[in-house]
Amino acid sequence: MKGFLSIIFILAFTFGTSSGKGLKPYSFSLKDENGKIVKLEDLKGNVIVLSFWSTTCHTCRDELPKLSKLADEYRGKNVLFFGIVIDTKDISRIKNIKKEWQFEIPILIGDSVVISKYRIIGTPITYILKKDLTIGKIIYGDYPVKKYKKIINKLLKEN
Numbered sequence: 001m002k003g004f005l006s007i008i009f010i011l012a013f014t015f016g017t018s019s020g021k022g023l024k025p026y027s028f029s030l031k032d033e034n035g036k037i038v039k040l041e042d043l044k045g046n047v048i049v050l051s052f053w054s055t056t057c058h059t060c061r062d063e064l065p066k067l068s069k070l071a072d073e074y075r076g077k078n079v080l081f082f083g084i085v086i087d088t089k090d091i092s093r094i095k096n097i098k099k100e101w102q103f104e105i106p107i108l109i110g111d112s113v114v115i116s117k118y119r120i121i122g123t124p125i126t127y128i129l130k131k132d133l134t135i136g137k138i139i140y141g142d143y144p145v146k147k148y149k150k151i152i153n154k155l156l157k158e159n
Helices: 003-017 056-071 093-103 111-115 147-158
Strands: 029-031 035-038 047-053 079-085 108-109 125-130 135-140
Touching: 003 125, 029 108, 047 056, 047 147, 056 079, 056 093, 093 108, 125 147, 135 147
Parallel strands: 047 079, 079 108
Antiparallel strands: 029 035, 047 125, 125 135
16 A cells, blocks of 8 residues: 555656646536436536545545635636545545545546546646636646636637
């Protein structure tokens, strides 16, 4: 386990963000915390922020409230934020964590296919998708709000 965590930290600090730009990610259909199906294809035309997280991730505890505040800032501006939980399907646990960690972005329930297709090897990993649903940026670990804004604003200006 210690070796695995070391690899995650090396990836996060060495690369911080990853290429993959312009590639089309796996087009999922996932249930949200209220049982509604969310299809990635239905979100086309918006910049999409997908933050993969787990209930035991300490960095996620800081990252998700940050993203929630950003979601409030970008409300009505064609930017959608989702957290994709990868380690539980327990809705009451998810809602309790949202309350405890104090964040409001919608949560999608990840599955093994999504985890594999998005190559989730640790959390948080955040994909920022362009309006055409291609990858704009992949972020590993904690990331400054100022840099999120710079990426999102750039992608909003693209056609």
